[in-house]
Amino acid sequence: MRYEVFRQDKPGAYHTHCGDVHAPDREMALLFAQIQHGRRMQTNSLWVVPKEEIGEVDTDEAAFGGTTDKAYRWATTYNVDASFAEEIEASEREQAAEERKRGSDD
Amino acid sequence: MDLATVESRAEPRAFSPKHDLPEEYRTGATRMLQFHANSEIMGAYLEKPFIRQSPSLDRKLAFSAKVQDEIGHGQLLYRAAEALGVKTREQMLDELANGEGKFLNCFHYEMTDWWETPMIAFFVDGAAMKRQATLKNSSWEPYAHAMDKICFEEGFHIKHGEDVLRELATGSKREQKLLQEAFEEWWPRILQFFGPTDDQSTHHDFMAKVGLKTASNDELRQAFLNSYVPKAEKYGLEIPDEPRIHYDEDAGGYVLEEDDLDWEEFFAITKNDYEPGLNQIDTRAAAQEAVEWVRTSLDASDSPAAAAAGGD
Amino acid sequence: MAATDDVADLAPDERAALEALLFRMADDEFVLAERYTEWQVRAPTLESDLALANIAQDELGHARLWYDALQGLGYSEPELVWERNPADFRHSILVELPFTGGDWADPIVRSYLYDEAEHLRLQALEDAPVRALADPIGKVQREEEYHREHAQSWLERLCDDAEGREAVEAAVGRLFGPALTLFVPGEHEATVERMGLRSESLADQREQWLDVVVPFLGSLGVEVPFGPEEDVDDLLPERVGRDGNHTDDWPALHEELTRTYRELGRSDARRLRGERRE
Numbered sequence: 109m110r111y112e113v114f115r116q117d118k119p120g121a122y123h124t125h126c127g128d129v130h131a132p133d134r135e136m137a138l139l140f141a142q143i144q145h146g147r148r149m150q151t152n153s154l155w156v157v158p159k160e161e162i163g164e165v166d167t168d169e170a171a172f173g174g175t176t177d178k179a180y181r182w183a184t185t186y187n188v189d190a191s192f193a194e195e196i197e198a199s200e201r202e203q204a205a206e207e208r209k210r211g212s213d214d
Numbered sequence: 215m216d217l218a219t220v221e222s223r224a225e226p227r228a229f230s231p232k233h234d235l236p237e238e239y240r241t242g243a244t245r246m247l248q249f250h251a252n253s254e255i256m257g258a259y260l261e262k263p264f265i266r267q268s269p270s271l272d273r274k275l276a277f278s279a280k281v282q283d284e285i286g287h288g289q290l291l292y293r294a295a296e297a298l299g300v301k302t303r304e305q306m307l308d309e310l311a312n313g314e315g316k317f318l319n320c321f322h323y324e325m326t327d328w329w330e331t332p333m334i335a336f337f338v339d340g341a342a343m344k345r346q347a348t349l350k351n352s353s354w355e356p357y358a359h360a361m362d363k364i365c366f367e368e369g370f371h372i373k374h375g376e377d378v379l380r381e382l383a384t385g386s387k388r389e390q391k392l393l394q395e396a397f398e399e400w401w402p403r404i405l406q407f408f409g410p411t412d413d414q415s416t417h418h419d420f421m422a423k424v425g426l427k428t429a430s431n432d433e434l435r436q437a438f439l440n441s442y443v444p445k446a447e448k449y450g451l452e453i454p455d456e457p458r459i460h461y462d463e464d465a466g467g468y469v470l471e472e473d474d475l476d477w478e479e480f481f482a483i484t485k486n487d488y489e490p491g492l493n494q495i496d497t498r499a500a501a502q503e504a505v506e507w508v509r510t511s512l513d514a515s516d517s518p519a520a521a522a523a524g525g526d
Numbered sequence: 527m528a529a530t531d532d533v534a535d536l537a538p539d540e541r542a543a544l545e546a547l548l549f550r551m552a553d554d555e556f557v558l559a560e561r562y563t564e565w566q567v568r569a570p571t572l573e574s575d576l577a578l579a580n581i582a583q584d585e586l587g588h589a590r591l592w593y594d595a596l597q598g599l600g601y602s603e604p605e606l607v608w609e610r611n612p613a614d615f616r617h618s619i620l621v622e623l624p625f626t627g628g629d630w631a632d633p634i635v636r637s638y639l640y641d642e643a644e645h646l647r648l649q650a651l652e653d654a655p656v657r658a659l660a661d662p663i664g665k666v667q668r669e670e671e672y673h674r675e676h677a678q679s680w681l682e683r684l685c686d687d688a689e690g691r692e693a694v695e696a697a698v699g700r701l702f703g704p705a706l707t708l709f710v711p712g713e714h715e716a717t718v719e720r721m722g723l724r725s726e727s728l729a730d731q732r733e734q735w736l737d738v739v740v741p742f743l744g745s746l747g748v749e750v751p752f753g754p755e756e757d758v759d760d761l762l763p764e765r766v767g768r769d770g771n772h773t774d775d776w777p778a779l780h781e782e783l784t785r786t787y788r789e790l791g792r793s794d795a796r797r798l799r800g801e802r803r804e
Contacts, residue, residue: 120227175665183369188376193441195347199369269787270795282579289572328786504628508570
């Protein structure tokens with residue numbers, strides 16, 4: 109059976125997909141994953157998930173975030189100054205970065 | 215893990231669902247997250263009528279998107295709460311419906327007119343952002359992760375709120391007058407957003423020690439006033455004479471005369487014992503009850519798949 | 527008719543026909559979205575709340591797109607929405623009917639009946655010889671795909687148990703007639719046909735729609751409210767909306783949604799600044 113493996117490098121970080129292992133059950137999958145995916149990369153935690161439990165939808169099937177104008181959802185659309193509060197400025201910065209990423213995919 | 219160990223290890227994002235955490239931590243974190251999640255839902259409830267009341271297509275889109283985001287925040291926060299293993303999401307939503315679930319003071323008041331919307335969408339959300347930014351450092355990792363996404367989205371909400379505020383503040387004389395009236399009505403409630411001073415706050419010490427609260431009520435209110443009083447003034451809003459606040463050069467910030475605020479009302483609200491709020495709880499509960507049949511129907515069609523998956 | 531991106535080339539009757547077509551689409555999407563938003567904070571689960579809110583925003587965005595096209599023909603947003611006489615709206619009555627609290631089957635069935643029709647309507651406009659009409663179709667269709675999948679999936683889940691199927695059947699019984707008004711021609715239909723704006727007539731679209739929705743609902747054990755020998759036209763309601771003759775629910779809704787605009791004595795509708803339009 110195939111298990112997909114997700115690694116978290118340090119406490120508090122996100123688990124991200126790093127590969128898989130073939131194993132008869134979850135317990136063995138955890139044993140194998142420690143070696144295959146945790147023996148060199150900095151690792152704080154691993155998750156294993158049976159492959160068949162993972163559903164997927166990708167850009168061939170879905171228009172993530174829509175195809176028509178959704179500018180109203182983005183902080184960058186509003187011409188008011190965010191610099192008065194550090195946390196609002198940070199949010200706007202993150203959104204702008206995300207928008208750039210989305211834009212470059214087109 | 216015992217409490218002393220938790221305290222010694224209470225770094226940002228230190229604890230995950232994998233850890234065996236003491237009862238006190240789990241219930242404390244659940245109470246905080248449940249309050250936060252409930253507040254997202256009740257905030258959305260309060261703002262929802264303004265999707266319809268928006269006076270332009272773009273505003274309507276923005277309001278719908280904002281209410282949608284708030285429900286999404288509720289979804290994230292209930293999940294972070296659920297991961298503590300104390301209550302399920304369903305339990306927490308049921309508690310919100312039956313009046314046990316607590317939520318932010320500001321969302322117990324009625325909001326009936328468009329010109330009131332910046333009071334929530336700019337000031338209250340702005341206050342919430344002050345707190346939320348500090349919660350990115352919560353010791354409960356799922357909480358901090360939820361905050362990453364929520365803070366990412368909030369920039370839109372607050373800038374949109376300010377844009378509505380600006381439009382009213384630069385609108386007709388009548389719009390300016392209505393805006394000022396709304397501000398005077400909401401200002402004391404907004405000041406109470408952060409609750410009473412820390413020495414009156416019962417849970418604060420414990421929550422700070424275990425890394426669930428990373429800033430005090432006073433610090434947050436101070437930071438809020440520093441950012442938002444100049445904004446209010448910029449848009450020509452007059453800060454009401456009472457509750458008294460003054461700028462203290464030595465402290466480098468605003469000082470609030472807390473005794474000027476109606477704490478009796480505040481504590482009635484915190485016990486869900488305040489009429490407009492109760493009405494809002496009940497009407498939301500009725501709406502939730504009305505679609506109970508759908509959840510039952512989904513659960514019924516869920517179970518064969520769940521059984522087939524053989525999860526434990 | 528040759529492809530044109532300059533509506534100035536159109537004869538007055540052609541321009542009126544183009545406008546009529548845009549109004550039908552814009553008004554349908556606008557009013558449907560307005561009704562959908564009633565489910566925000568009221569849907570059965572948090573996830574379904576988010577999804578329907580998104581569909582509402584999509585539809586409202588499409589309405590804005592078609593209203594934008596009308597702005598290109600000289601109208602302003604206040605004229606199109608905020609100060610317009612409710613009797614001048616040309617949406618189908620399907621989209622204006624109010625929801626009953628808790629009846630989740632209604633928005634799902636309504637969405638299903640509408641989105642299948644919408645899909646056919648957009649398909650028929652893909653090669654329209656007017657760019658304002660043809661250009662946005664691809665982007666709009668892409669979002670409509672999700673709407674159809676969403677409605678179909680919900681119908682399948684709801685029809686999995688008896689109570690859900692009953693609710694769906696009741697909604698189909700109530701909404702099927704109003705849905706037929708989607709295909710009722712308007713005043714300028716002859717000109718629309720002559721200009722070749724649509725590749726399929728409304729009558730043909732209705733046939734195709736019936737060929738899709740009746741068997742699908744049947745496959746879920748849901749009966750449509752007419753027998754094989756009966757004329758489906760008997761279900762057509764007296765008021766169809768397409769001629770401005772609406773149910774009483776519409777002026778009431780219009781009154782409600784223009785409240786702030788009227789109370790503040792606005793004469794302009796705010797467009798967001800800094801917004802990039804494609």
